[in-house]
Amino acid sequence: MQSNAALEYDYTVAKLFTYTAILFGLIGMLIGTLIASQMAFPELNYLFGEYGTFSRLRPLHTNVVIFGFTVSGVFATFYYLGQRVLKVSMAESKFLMFIGKLQFVLYVILALGMVVSLLMGYSTSKEYAQMEWPLDLLTVVVWVLWGISIFGLIGIRREKSLYISLWYYIACFLGVAMLYLFNNMEVPTYLASGGLGSIMHSVSMYSGTNDALVQWWWGHNAVAFVFTVPIVAMIYYFLPKESGQAIYSYKLSLLSFWGLMFVYLWAGSHHLLYSTVPDWMQTMGSVFSVVLILPSWGSAINMLLTMKGEWNQLTENPLIKFMVLASTFYMLSTLEGPIQAIKSVNAIAHFTDWIPGHVHDGVLGWVAFMIMSGLFHMAPRMYKREIYSKKLMEAQFWIQTTAVVLYFTSMWIAGITQGMMWRAVDEYGNLMYSFIDTVAVLHPYYAIRALAGVLYVTGFVMFAYNMIKTMSSSRELTEEPQFRSPMA
Amino acid sequence: MDIRNLQGYASFFMTIFLVIFLYGYIIHLYRSEKKGEKDYEKYGNIALDDEIDSTPVESGSEHQSEKRGAK
Amino acid sequence: MFHWLEKNPFFFAVGVFIVIAFAGLIEILPNFAEASRPIAGLKPYTVLELAGKNVYKKDTCIACHSQLIRPFKSETDRYGQVSLSGEYAYDRPFLWGSKRTGPDLHRVGNYRTTDWHENHMWDPKSVVPQSIMPAYKHMFTNIADIETAYAEAVTVKNIFATPYGDEIKGTKEAWEAYKPKVLEEAKLIAADMKNQDVKDAVAKGEIPEIVAIIAYLNRLK
Numbered sequence: 001m002q003s004n005a006a007l008e009y010d011y012t013v014a015k016l017f018t019y020t021a022i023l024f025g026l027i028g029m030l031i032g033t034l035i036a037s038q039m040a041f042p043e044l045n046y047l048f049g050e051y052g053t054f055s056r057l058r059p060l061h062t063n064v065v066i067f068g069f070t071v072s073g074v075f076a077t078f079y080y081l082g083q084r085v086l087k088v089s090m091a092e093s094k095f096l097m098f099i100g101k102l103q104f105v106l107y108v109i110l111a112l113g114m115v116v117s118l119l120m121g122y123s124t125s126k127e128y129a130q131m132e133w134p135l136d137l138l139t140v141v142v143w144v145l146w147g148i149s150i151f152g153l154i155g156i157r158r159e160k161s162l163y164i165s166l167w168y169y170i171a172c173f174l175g176v177a178m179l180y181l182f183n184n185m186e187v188p189t190y191l192a193s194g195g196l197g198s199i200m201h202s203v204s205m206y207s208g209t210n211d212a213l214v215q216w217w218w219g220h221n222a223v224a225f226v227f228t229v230p231i232v233a234m235i236y237y238f239l240p241k242e243s244g245q246a247i248y249s250y251k252l253s254l255l256s257f258w259g260l261m262f263v264y265l266w267a268g269s270h271h272l273l274y275s276t277v278p279d280w281m282q283t284m285g286s287v288f289s290v291v292l293i294l295p296s297w298g299s300a301i302n303m304l305l306t307m308k309g310e311w312n313q314l315t316e317n318p319l320i321k322f323m324v325l326a327s328t329f330y331m332l333s334t335l336e337g338p339i340q341a342i343k344s345v346n347a348i349a350h351f352t353d354w355i356p357g358h359v360h361d362g363v364l365g366w367v368a369f370m371i372m373s374g375l376f377h378m379a380p381r382m383y384k385r386e387i388y389s390k391k392l393m394e395a396q397f398w399i400q401t402t403a404v405v406l407y408f409t410s411m412w413i414a415g416i417t418q419g420m421m422w423r424a425v426d427e428y429g430n431l432m433y434s435f436i437d438t439v440a441v442l443h444p445y446y447a448i449r450a451l452a453g454v455l456y457v458t459g460f461v462m463f464a465y466n467m468i469k470t471m472s473s474s475r476e477l478t479e480e481p482q483f484r485s486p487m488a
Numbered sequence: 489m490d491i492r493n494l495q496g497y498a499s500f501f502m503t504i505f506l507v508i509f510l511y512g513y514i515i516h517l518y519r520s521e522k523k524g525e526k527d528y529e530k531y532g533n534i535a536l537d538d539e540i541d542s543t544p545v546e547s548g549s550e551h552q553s554e555k556r557g558a559k
Numbered sequence: 560m561f562h563w564l565e566k567n568p569f570f571f572a573v574g575v576f577i578v579i580a581f582a583g584l585i586e587i588l589p590n591f592a593e594a595s596r597p598i599a600g601l602k603p604y605t606v607l608e609l610a611g612k613n614v615y616k617k618d619t620c621i622a623c624h625s626q627l628i629r630p631f632k633s634e635t636d637r638y639g640q641v642s643l644s645g646e647y648a649y650d651r652p653f654l655w656g657s658k659r660t661g662p663d664l665h666r667v668g669n670y671r672t673t674d675w676h677e678n679h680m681w682d683p684k685s686v687v688p689q690s691i692m693p694a695y696k697h698m699f700t701n702i703a704d705i706e707t708a709y710a711e712a713v714t715v716k717n718i719f720a721t722p723y724g725d726e727i728k729g730t731k732e733a734w735e736a737y738k739p740k741v742l743e744e745a746k747l748i749a750a751d752m753k754n755q756d757v758k759d760a761v762a763k764g765e766i767p768e769i770v771a772i773i774a775y776l777n778r779l780k
Contacts, residue, residue: 042691046693207649217587425633
């Protein structure tokens, strides 16, 4: 085949998505911190007039961190490690190179369109699917292009057997495609009414309870296929590669993969406990949520056991620290989730701050940690320079870990306090607290959460600075490091 | 028999089937490795040895012979 | 035997797809046949209410307010009768929300008035001193997009057979003919308000967002 001795992996597209991951991470987390602070200090709602209220910014925060930061991270790591585990370079196919770049350009247009349209107030009000229909169509195009990249690279591979990470990327691609399409089925009113009104408006194909089912089938599985599956893909590659230890058990990874695929989808209806969806579905959601612990912990334990006999690396290499803590937080939130899905617990926890608390120990502790450590690992290989500062990375690790702990502990307390106060009755069976009592009591916890946000963003700025310095002015490397990433 | 009953039976037998299938799969994985038919764990090396010119753990059928030699 | 899958990406992908689609097939689809029947006497939203619902969506009220009363005594005491599936039959999309930073609104029309909402939206602290809700003063000046709400009514009537009257049709003329009706409804709301700018706007034939959203909130019963 190729007799080209200088054939190398081509990281052009991976680099492009690395930049957007850093940019959108920063924007998304800054907005997050602002809206967290607004809950403690409502005066902050009036910084940007109509465009600065909590309610306008909240969908912007979720969409930017999901579709901006996380999805960029997924694409960046895929375009990096996809080549490597298939042992084929993007440079070998002009077509795939073109698709990759086209995907990036359309993705950036999409992301900007998303930010602008959400600020303007164009929103379908379906959580994590707020984008209106023209942007939904563009999302489909971007996603299909990614699919072409995945299967195109697989098509020209040298390594016949697909590595574990690729299973998860394929699952991410298929799962999001299916759920996104079904959930965003909507009728543009401009087209259906013969040209009346705004072109940006649409109505959902489903109504009421059905819409709720489809929405949380998506909402829950967006967590599955954006925040879990591709992140598991990352850790299955980056942890073994960085530590030089092969994955503890390939067989266990097979079992947990198929287990996760089968079980995850059933659990969506745990978002609708005690609602008007049929009882059997609610029970199904509860039961499968608990079963879900098994495949989730299967992956996480596989990760921790990979480090068996090599725990000294934890003290020596901050990247290993990030990844081990990430899988620990993965275990924590995959245990916490099923607990919240038990009906009697859910009766207290639902609608309270415990839910955002749960989401954030997952996304801050697991998703963002894993994406950052993936990008850190990639940097010396992509830019052929050592990582700018180990000290800075260590400091970032501790600041952000503190932030996550503050975040979820304050939200646990806030959530349970609020849930208990809503239902508290006096000796005659009358409600003890008016609603506003249960808001006022949360002020200290909201303040702690805002502080946690500030700390986390500080850590992220350190990450961004470290990355930019690595790209531009760090010491150059003569050859590619094999396992441990070199850092100054 | 109405649909609720059918759903009940279907779910019961489905569960039994899946449990047997899962354990069968686990036993299959471990047994074929013990008998030496398969070495699953070697696939873990795909991540570790991932230079573009390193030998694939399992290469495509036609052109594996002329893969760039030993590392 | 089974390692075959990991070497055949096509069948691998098909396998993954079947496994993940399975749950949806069993769990989601069967409900579609039954769950969207309206309860007896349920009326579709008026065009003004739809416009208000779009303001509710535009400013993402669901970020902090739910519209789902769960079957607990503490909730029925606080918010009113348990929510029923059929009450949501004309909600596209559903607006149950997932977080109660503020109280549930599914039956807010039973215990709050136009006057209360007007004060509250202008300055929440004037009504509830400890409130952390932002003021929505821009709703008093932004003009609601009634035409889009009308287009929505046409759409759900034509495509989902929502029972609107014959006068709602997808033509410019029908819309022009219908406009005064919406304005009539808005005038009724504005009559209960005291903000002079809002009253002036409605008199001029423009409907500020606040009027639409109050119409919508009053309808939630």
